[in-house]
Amino acid sequence: MKVSKRILLFLSLIIIITVIYNYPKLNIMAGYSAKNMASSVFVAERTLEFTDINDNNFSPINLASDKVNLEEKSASASAIGLLTRKAIYREGLGSVLTLDKEDVNKKFLAPKRTKPDYKTPFPFGNADQKDTVFTNVDYTHLNKTVSALFKDVNKTRAAVVIYKNKIIAEKYANGFTKESKILGWSMTKSITGTLFGILQYQGKINVQDKAPIVEWENDARSEITIHNLLQMNSGLEWDEDYNSISDVSKMLFLERDMTQQQINKPFVGKPNETWNYSSGTTNLLSGILRNQFKTHQEYLDFWYTNLIDKIGMNSMVVETDLSGNYVGSSYAWATPRDWAKFGLLYLNNGKWNGENLFTKQWVKYATTPTPTSEGWYGAQIWLNDGKRYPDAPKNMYSFNGYQGQNVFVLPDQELVIVRMGLTKNADINLFLKGVIESLK
Template identity: 70%
Template sequence: MKKFKRVLLLFLIILGITVFYNYPKLNILAGYSAKNTASSVFLAGRSLEFTDANDNNFSPISITSNKIDIKEKSATGSVYGLLKRKAVYREGLGAVLVTNDFDITKPQPAPKRSKPNHTVPFPYGNANHKDTIFPNIAYKKLNETIDTIFNDRNQTRSIVVVYKDKIIAEKYDTGFTKESKQLGWSMTKSITGTLFGILNCKGEINLEENNLFPEWENDDRKNITIHNLLQMNSGLEWEEDYNTISDVTKMLFLEKNMTKTQVNKSLIGKPDESWNYSSGTSNLLSGILRTKFDTHQEYLDFWYSALIDKIGMNSMVIETDMSNHFVGSSYAWATARDWAKLGLLYLHNGEWNGEHLFDKDWVSYATTPTPTSNGRYGAQIWLNKGGKHPDVPKNMFSFNGYKGQNVFILPSQDLVVVRTGLTKNADVNTLLKGIVNSIKH
């Protein structure tokens, strides 16, 4: 019996040490699982079984288990039962990870939304698009190209190809339709950046504004401008690694107010000389947007009235954090067709159905390479000027997200291509090359 007790004590000590040293990782894993489950089930309308089998089945998230509460509209994720995290869905605000002291019954202001237009065809409304046959398109080649990216290796969920404002090809994986909301991850950054473009073109914001936060007043961070932040070129410390405990995973799965996460980071480079991709920066920008409005309700409404509902992306929901700020780095959900509308807005240099939301100068600014980015990045937008996709025109630019969410804009070809999926390793260069080559210009 004494020997058994010693073995049991030793086991408990080892277990305690293991939990202690792995607690931060387990906390983040359980948080990811709970948040993703709540969004998938209550926002996107998928089942728990589908979510576990398709969205939470990759390492190390696969070690978690999830339960949902239909009445409360919540999801609880746990790791071996050692640690639990809860995420709660709120209408109009999406799902949010909450702490034990968060009052889920307290009403929160939600954005006011416009009614969808179901009578006008895509892209200016949400009615079925009118089929248009273009004589210069090799449709067989186009469809064969698209078919090649739907397989287990590429894990593609949707493809929408828009040419001259018409959908010329569209395909969805099993379990998905044109009505399915899909998480854009970092494509959300391009939404955030576009809002600055709208304010800039109205003369309501100065991109060279500095001294942005009280915490920066007494050191060199006061020299960082909104322009630097838009280009991810502030010089602020940040680690963007989703495979470990890093600044981005701690922000997304531990912080109550994500707009403040990077405020307290040190300056480790020089503004305009230190490009470093940072989700913390995009949420700083979301916080800066809040300061441009007198009330929180105005801030919430602006994202929709000035852009999202304005161009008919009525399926889109951008989720907020516990402080009710938009997670401008990562959490926009929308159908593939609605993601295509954002691409079309840029293709048309900010004009939407006769109204200018921003002008061509903003598109030029947003697609100008950030210094030291090797032609890869503009203002919250990815570029091909460095030739990352060698068989695609270098003036192509894109909104990109974790695990391979993409909206590609090809101005010379009058094309917008949306691809969503579960892996960033899909061969989009071959996909885009095949699409471009199927159209004679």
Template identity: 65%
Template sequence: MKILKRILLVLAIAFILLVVVNYPKLNIIAGYSAKNTSSSVFLAERTLALTDSTDNNFGEVSFAYDEINEEGKFASSSVFGLLTRKAVHREGLGSVLITDDFDLTKKPLKPKRSFVSDTVAYPYGNGAQKDTLFTNVDYDALNKAVDGIFNDESHTRAVVVIYKDQIVAEQYKEGFTKDSRILGWSMTKSIMSTVYGILEHQGKQNVQDQAPIESWQNDDRKNITIHNLLQMNSGLEWDEDYGSISDVTKMLFLEKDMTLAQEIKPLKHETNASWNYSSGTSNLLSGILRKQFSSHQAYLDYWYTDFIDKVGMNSMVIETDMNGTYVGSSYAWGTARDWGKFGLLYLHKGNWNGEQLFAPDWVNYVTTPTPTSNGRYGAQFWLNANGRLPDVPKNMFYADGFQGQRVYILPDQDLVVVRFGLKNYDENTFLKGIITSIK
């Protein structure tokens, strides 16, 4: 009996130690699952069953047990019953992970929205387009290229191909339609960058200015410019590892104010000579934007009034952190068609239906390769300048998100291609097939 008791004691101690050591990781896993579940169910209007079987069914996240509360509009996730995280949905703001001290009775400010006509044809409205057949498009070859990535391996959910402002191919996985909101993940960085371009065009911002961060003014970080941050070339320390407890996972799933995660980091490398991909930098940039406005309401409104709704991307919602700042690194939701409008805005060099939202030179700016990025990265956009995709023009640039979310802009071909899914895929073959289908 004594031996059995000792064995049980050892096992109990081992279990406690295991929990203590892994508690931070369990916290992040439950946080990811709760946040994703709340957004998927209440913002994207998917079922809990679909969310659990697809979006949350990978790696250690699959260990989380998810529940939703329809009346309270929140999701709860636990891992082995050891801890529970909660995310709550707010109309107009999306979902946010909350802590126990979060005041659910306080009504948050939300952005004011305007909507384009459902009778005006896409892309300038949300209405149906006139049937248009381009004689130089091989539609059989085009559809074959699109069909090629709708398979169980790539888990593609949506593809929209836009040629000369016309949708020439469009396909959705079962359960998804043209009205389905889908998370862009890091494509949100390109949205956030565009806000800077619009402010710059309006004469309200100069990206060459030093970053207005008070805590940096007494050390070498004071020399970092907004331009350095947009190019992710600040030299600041940052660990962008999603498979571990890292800077980025702690920021997204533990922090109330995501703008601070990068701000507190020291310089690790020389500024403008050390490209390092950092979601913390993008959220710091969102925080800098917030300080440019006289009120929180003005900050919330601007992204929509001067950009998102002006382009008619009416399905799009940018979620905030607990502090009310847009999560500029990761949390923009929208339909594939609305993400296509975003691509068209860049294809038309900032001109939207006759109104110049940002200067044509802004396109040159975001597509100028960041020093030491080997031609892969510009100002919150990814590039093909180094020919990574060998059968795709080198001046193609794109918004890029986790699991292969993409908005490709191909200026020479007058093309925008949108793809959403749950896994990466053969981009070169996919785009080559689309390009060669147009003579």
């Protein structure tokens, strides 16, 4: 009898130790599942069933059990019955993970939005574009190229090809349409970076200035500039690993204020000499943006009035953290057509329907390779200077996100190419090559 009790005690201790050891992983697993479910249902207007089958179906997230409360506009996820996380939807701000019960009923400010223009044709409005047939486009080859992207293994959800401001090819997977909002993940970083270009054009900021971070004023980090942060070349420590308990996973699923985590990191290199991809840096930039305004409301409105709604990306929702900061690293949802408009803004050197939002000089700055990035990165924008895509032009650049979200801008070819999916399995180089070859 004593032996049996000892065995039970021993097994109980093993279970307790295992749970304690894995608690952070369970916390993040449940957090990802709940947050993604809430955003999918209440921002993208999908169903719980669709989201479970298609978006939360990969390991270890598929071990979480999801529930949705339509009346409360919340989603919860239980990690194998040991831990439950909850995410709530807030109108205008998207979904956010709660950290305590009081978060559910807290009052919040929301951005003021402008009404969509359904009279002006795409891209300057949201009405159907005027039909244009280009004699130099091989539409048969183009459509074949786009269709190949939708093989089951690629898990492509949307593709849009724009030439000279006109959609020349467009295709969606089953369950998706031109009205479907899709999460851009790190394409959001390019939105955040662009806001600095807009402020600089307005004469309200100089990105070459020292980063205005009080915590850095009395140590070597005081030499870090906004420019260094935009290029992710600050020299600060950061672990961007989505498959473990890392800086980025803790920030996205455990933090109330996501602008602070990068601030507290030490140097592991030197500014302008140590490129390191960091979502924490982009959220720090979101915090710097917030401090440019006298009120929180002005900060919330600026993203939309000066960029997002300004160019008719009316479907876009940029989600905030619990402290009211835009999660500029990761959480912008929009239709593929609206993501394409963002690419067109850059293709047209910051001019939109006759009005300059930023300058050609900003485009050159943002697409200049960061030192030590091997030609891969500019200012919150990915580059092809290092020929990651060998059959695409060297001066092509892109907004990229997790699971294969891409907006490619090809200045010489006057092309903007959007691909959105769930994996990086697709041969994007072959896709780009095929689109380019379609232009005679």
